[in-house]
Amino acid sequence: GNSVTQMEGPVTLSEEAFLTINCTYTATGYPSLFWYVQYPGEGLQLLLKATKADDKGSNKGFEATYRKETTSFHLEKGSVQVSDSAVYFCALSGGTGGSYIPTFGRGTSLIVHP
């Protein structure tokens, strides 16, 4: 079945530092890939997505590129802010077999200090 593996957190950075959160997946075919963000006490929000190989999703300074050859979708941001402190979830949907139940990683907590 499908699976998503994220780096363990928490990730602690100083403001303006470079961020990378690793995400790798297991799925057959060509699933769609997503990053969601969850701020404290809130539901998840879609941050960005990519639907085919080599696509780059981007939003609010965050980027992730769909790498079929390495089955990865790493999240990056060049300069983080305190307001980026949240939990980030990598997820996938679809692929061969057509399962429309999304698969989520366990989440990575990001803490940004002033």
Add this chain to the structure above:
Amino acid sequence: SQTIHQWPATLVQPVGSPLSLECTVEGTSNPNLYWYRQAAGRGLQLLFYSVGIGQISSEVPQNLSASRPQDRQFILSSKKLLLSDSGFYLCAWKKTGGVDEQYFGPGTRLTVT
């Protein structure tokens, strides 16, 4: 535009009491609907999903149940709550049949005492 509502926002219930959490979606029709639970520590656990009225699939056997009495209404229930039912409950929807993203509600914080 589409919106998703959940209520109540917070709930404190004694062990053994019943539970009813409600989720409604506006601005779309025939959505796929989902209930998740998030215990302390962040991970999402899929509890139930529904692809249509009266069609419920359970992912985890437990003392919870779900119903979909109307196209855009999804209800999570329990006859007798356990301490282990405490957590953050999230409702989500997505378009039928595709691999599009999910849209999540604001969540309900349930504390069983």
